[in-house]
Amino acid sequence: MTELKPHSKITIANVSRRGLLKGVAATGSLVLAAQLPGAKGAFAAYPTGAQSMPNGVVTNPKVFVSIGGDGIVSIVAARAEMGTGAARTALPMIVAEELDADWARVRVVQSPGDEKTYGNQDTDGSRSVRHFIQPMRQCGAAARKMLEQAAAKKWGVPEGEVEAQLHEVVHKPTGRKLGYGELAADAAALPVPADDQIKLKDASAFRYIGKGTVRITDIVDITIGKATYGQDVVLPGMKFAVIARPPVVGGKVASLDATAAMKVPGVEKIVRLEPKPAPAKFAPLGGVAVIAKNTWAALKGREALKITWDDGPNKVYDSKAYKAELEASIRKPGKVERNEGDVDQALAAAAKVITAEYYAPHIAHATMEPPAATARMQGGKWEVWAPVQSPGGARDDVAAAVGVKPEELTLHTTLLGGGFGRKSKCDFAIEAALLSKEMGGAPVKVVWTREDDIQHGFYHTVTAERFEAGLDAANKVIAWRHRSAAPSFMANFVPDPKHPGDIELGMGWVDSPFNVPNIRMESGEAQSHVRVGWFRSVNNVAHAWSIQSFIAELAAQLGRDPKDFLLEMIGPPRIIDVAKSVTTPWWDYGEPAQTFPVDTGRLRRVAELAAEKAEWGKQLPKGQGLGIAAHRSFVSYIATVVHVEVSDKGAISIPRVDTAIDCGFCVHPERVRSQLEGAAVMGLTLAKYGEISFKNGAVEQSNFNDYQLVRIDEAPKETRVYIVDNGIEVPASGVGEPGVPPFAPALCNAIFAATGKRIRRLPIGDQLA
Amino acid sequence: MANLQVNGQARAYDGDPSMPLLWYLRDELAMTGTKFGCGVGLCGVCTVHLNGEAVRSCQVQMSEAAGKSVTTIEGLHPKHEHPVQVAWRDIGVPQCGYCQTGQIMNAAALLAKKPAPTDAEITAAMAGNLCRCGCYPRIHAAIRAAAKGA
Numbered sequence: 059m060t061e062l063k064p065h066s067k068i069t070i071a072n073v074s075r076r077g078l079l080k081g082v083a084a085t086g087s088l089v090l091a092a093q094l095p096g097a098k099g100a101f102a103a104y105p106t107g108a109q110s111m112p113n114g115v116v117t118n119p120k121v122f123v124s125i126g127g128d129g130i131v132s133i134v135a136a137r138a139e140m141g142t143g144a145a146r147t148a149l150p151m152i153v154a155e156e157l158d159a160d161w162a163r164v165r166v167v168q169s170p171g172d173e174k175t176y177g178n179q180d181t182d183g184s185r186s187v188r189h190f191i192q193p194m195r196q197c198g199a200a201a202r203k204m205l206e207q208a209a210a211k212k213w214g215v216p217e218g219e220v221e222a223q224l225h226e227v228v229h230k231p232t233g234r235k236l237g238y239g240e241l242a243a244d245a246a247a248l249p250v251p252a253d254d255q256i257k258l259k260d261a262s263a264f265r266y267i268g269k270g271t272v273r274i275t276d277i278v279d280i281t282i283g284k285a286t287y288g289q290d291v292v293l294p295g296m297k298f299a300v301i302a303r304p305p306v307v308g309g310k311v312a313s314l315d316a317t318a319a320m321k322v323p324g325v326e327k328i329v330r331l332e333p334k335p336a337p338a339k340f341a342p343l344g345g346v347a348v349i350a351k352n353t354w355a356a357l358k359g360r361e362a363l364k365i366t367w368d369d370g371p372n373k374v375y376d377s378k379a380y381k382a383e384l385e386a387s388i389r390k391p392g393k394v395e396r397n398e399g400d401v402d403q404a405l406a407a408a409a410k411v412i413t414a415e416y417y418a419p420h421i422a423h424a425t426m427e428p429p430a431a432t433a434r435m436q437g438g439k440w441e442v443w444a445p446v447q448s449p450g451g452a453r454d455d456v457a458a459a460v461g462v463k464p465e466e467l468t469l470h471t472t473l474l475g476g477g478f479g480r481k482s483k484c485d486f487a488i489e490a491a492l493l494s495k496e497m498g499g500a501p502v503k504v505v506w507t508r509e510d511d512i513q514h515g516f517y518h519t520v521t522a523e524r525f526e527a528g529l530d531a532a533n534k535v536i537a538w539r540h541r542s543a544a545p546s547f548m549a550n551f552v553p554d555p556k557h558p559g560d561i562e563l564g565m566g567w568v569d570s571p572f573n574v575p576n577i578r579m580e581s582g583e584a585q586s587h588v589r590v591g592w593f594r595s596v597n598n599v600a601h602a603w604s605i606q607s608f609i610a611e612l613a614a615q616l617g618r619d620p621k622d623f624l625l626e627m628i629g630p631p632r633i634i635d636v637a638k639s640v641t642t643p644w645w646d647y648g649e650p651a652q653t654f655p656v657d658t659g660r661l662r663r664v665a666e667l668a669a670e671k672a673e674w675g676k677q678l679p680k681g682q683g684l685g686i687a688a689h690r691s692f693v694s695y696i697a698t699v700v701h702v703e704v705s706d707k708g709a710i711s712i713p714r715v716d717t718a719i720d721c722g723f724c725v726h727p728e729r730v731r732s733q734l735e736g737a738a739v740m741g742l743t744l745a746k747y748g749e750i751s752f753k754n755g756a757v758e759q760s761n762f763n764d765y766q767l768v769r770i771d772e773a774p775k776e777t778r779v780y781i782v783d784n785g786i787e788v789p790a791s792g793v794g795e796p797g798v799p800p801f802a803p804a805l806c807n808a809i810f811a812a813t814g815k816r817i818r819r820l821p822i823g824d825q826l827a
Numbered sequence: 828m829a830n831l832q833v834n835g836q837a838r839a840y841d842g843d844p845s846m847p848l849l850w851y852l853r854d855e856l857a858m859t860g861t862k863f864g865c866g867v868g869l870c871g872v873c874t875v876h877l878n879g880e881a882v883r884s885c886q887v888q889m890s891e892a893a894g895k896s897v898t899t900i901e902g903l904h905p906k907h908e909h910p911v912q913v914a915w916r917d918i919g920v921p922q923c924g925y926c927q928t929g930q931i932m933n934a935a936a937l938l939a940k941k942p943a944p945t946d947a948e949i950t951a952a953m954a955g956n957l958c959r960c961g962c963y964p965r966i967h968a969a970i971r972a973a974a975k976g977a
């Protein structure tokens with residue numbers, strides 16, 4: 059039995075259902091809000107970073123349960139659903155589990171953006187299950203307790219004689235039963251039980267958690283075309299807008315001739331939008347909007363605009379030149395980010411020094427749903443519909459942009475047709491509201507085309523990485539210097555940060571878990587000329603790719619088996635005290651180190667598991683090879699083995715991928731599998747094709763012709779996923795992102811095994827031809 | 828003026844004849860099950876059936892749709908239980924789901940022509956439909972399953 063530790067800071071209160079849950083059937087009902095105010099020491103078996111997230115209650119979501127007289131249990135999803143299944147399936151499922159509700163009688167209700175009411179909604183950083191498994195369990199368990207109390211009262215029996223069992227409460231001695239619907243009104247009238255009266259289920263009694271049998275909430279709607287994404291919002295009298303944005307970030311309209319555009323049938327209005335000076339957070343880029351009676355007319359109107367742009371200082375941005383700048387930056391000493399021992403001396407004394415440099419370009423998220431949002435204002439009240447990852451944050455930003463208080467704006471979270479970090483930035487929602495304002499509050503939908511998406515995104519950073527490894531006479535690695543230069547996404551928030559911030563440093567870099575006595579990480583200066591944003595797995599992508607490639611390079615130079623050498627580099631099972639040797643306080647995904655330390659034993663285990671399952675060492679025909687990579691990210695441990703076949707002409711095919719993950723306790727194994735299958739495809743796309751390049755400050759790519767995504771015919775034929783079986787006492791960790799980083803290095807290492815060709819620059823493109 | 832059938836219903840359209848069928852469905856009829864992904868025929872999320880053939884509605888002008896019969900995801904099956912839809916649910920194909928109506932329409936057209944496709948035929952037929960979430964192994968498996976059930 060897992061006992062929850064009570065904590066006085068938590069108040070669970072009955073709240074008016076009407077005020078919170080509009081649109082849910084309103085017969086006798088129970089509403090429960092778990093308010094975990096402020097922070098420290100929430101009701102939890104173990105602390106998580108949930109308690110220290112910004113914004114007061116961002117770590118402590120309120121979870122709402124309401125039960126209709128008909129027995130339908132409504133559970134609020136407060137976070138954004140972008141395809142992981144966490145927001146609208148796993149978290150409500152956890153509540154339903156502790157409530158012992160029949161999942162067939164559960165409805166999931168999407169909340170609007172409102173962090174004061176609902177707690178943190180920022181669906182990012184692979185945090186949803188990791189932060190909310192405990193509060194959600196608590197909330198469900200408290201609701202169950204109230205139903206039991208209501209039944210005991212009705213029957214006039216001691217509480218100990220009743221038990222909730224799958225949507226009804228049973229009087230054990232007599233077998234009498236009352237359904238949840240029959241008890242809802244009475245339960246709602248009860249005070250919420252004190253924390254020390256709430257008992258969580260024993261994990262052995264779970265019906266849903268850990269089973270992977272609950273299918274995603276929106277599966278039917280998705281398969282019949284009823285699922286509503288941001289692009290799909292339809293309002294009466296709605297206008298459609300597209301925007302000609304400045305090709306260079308910070309650019310302005312120098313001259314505009316809209317005469318021809320206004321003549322396009324259906325075009326109603328042309329609006330100029332001013333850009334905000336940097337750092338502009340998620341502000342729109344500005345430009346010229348065409349508002350029309352349908353999307354097609356708006357597109358034709360935009361084509362007819364005659365605009366000359368004043369590009370501004372970022373016109374200098376040229377990816378070829380910038381690559382050289384980054385390379386120069388890593389070829390000289392940088393800012394020390396982590397230091398152990400004496401790297402300079404060890405390198406000088408080394409019998410041999412092996413050096414390699416790697417380069418990975420910008421990439422774009424290319425969510426299948428391009429950004430879109432709809433806004434209107436009626437009687438001073440704003441409403442915005444948008445596929446945003448951070449509904450509460452977007453509400454604040456949009457309200458500020460139109461000059462109202464957040465309370466005067468309702469932000470409806472639609473489904474997200476993919477997020478990957480792009481939809482953490484709500485520029486498109488702000489655009490919709492600004493244009494609606496121009497139209498006197500009439501509903502306006504802003505549609506981004508694919509070209510808009512690829513040319514005006516928040517791009518994954520571009521990076522150069524340099525490694526120097528010093529070997530002693532016995533070929534032991536005694537020194538490890540890793541320099542990295544990459545423009546920081548912090549440039550959206552502060553002027554010219556020059557070096558990465560703690561989040562970026564902590565993404566699989568300063569926390570490198572290697573068993574080497576002299577280690578130094580140095581960051582080179584890098585200035586941002588574009589909107590750098592976070593892309594699924596963020597800096598882990600380039601860090602894991604370069605580090606895991608370099609380890610395989612060392613193995614090759616030493617004539618060692620890459621898997622054995624990787625395990626030797628990781629060293630024996632131990633906890634790495636990263637905090638003691640870093641110069642910027644260690645971020646560790648915002649988690650307390652006592653809950654989520656860097657545990658090399660867990661990293662070794664996934665590497666060994668993936669290798670064993672992939673039959674590491676098996677004989678393969680010429681032109682084929684296996685590659686391995688192991689990486690900790692989002693406090694999960696993951697290793698991938700890729701089996702590649704490279705044709706004479708350099709074409710890549712992937713018969714099989716074996717991936718092992720240790721994500722702590724696994725709440726929904728079937729969705730974890732689907733995330734890792736998808737991560738293999740996304741990893742392959744970024745390795746094979748992913749490149750956004752700039753010339754004269756503007757993006758050179760435009761659509762899926764020149765920004766290609768892997769298709770079904772080139773995807774891995776089979777991706778096998780192995781989930782380390784942990785009990786509920788092992789804290790659940792991230793899943794949405796960790797699958798991506800190890801893929802590219804495992805692939806590149808496999809390519810080396812197959813061909814002897816080492817990839818030091820992504821994407822692979824035609825380097826094998 | 829273009830007269831066409833959409834999911835069995837007669838429709839008349841008298842706007843810009845060059846407007847893609849995609850925007851007619853989405854903006855004029857508010858049938859948003861047909862998605863917008865690229866607008867240039869490269870992603871397949873806008874797939875509908877035109878006289879029974881899978882087409883990319885972003886590449887079909889209204890003038891070309893005149894006199895033809897359009898089936899969208901909303902009209903694929905009267906009870907929304909086309910074997911492909913059922914298999915999609917059983918296998919749990921979608922992640923974000925945005926590409927899936929296009930995938931389903933394309934798969935349904937494939938099976939209408941080839942009730943028992945080979946693996947290679949499935950792959951070739953589906954190569955025009957992108958899925959950024961990377962659901963490809965399950966898409967393949969679901970088509971296999973639907974073909975068995977058909």
Ligand code: FES
Nearest residue numbers: 864865866871885
């Ligand atoms: S939107 Fe038609 S193929 Fe992409």
Ligand code: FES
Nearest residue numbers: 924926958959960
């Ligand atoms: S399920 Fe997200 S794009 Fe296919």
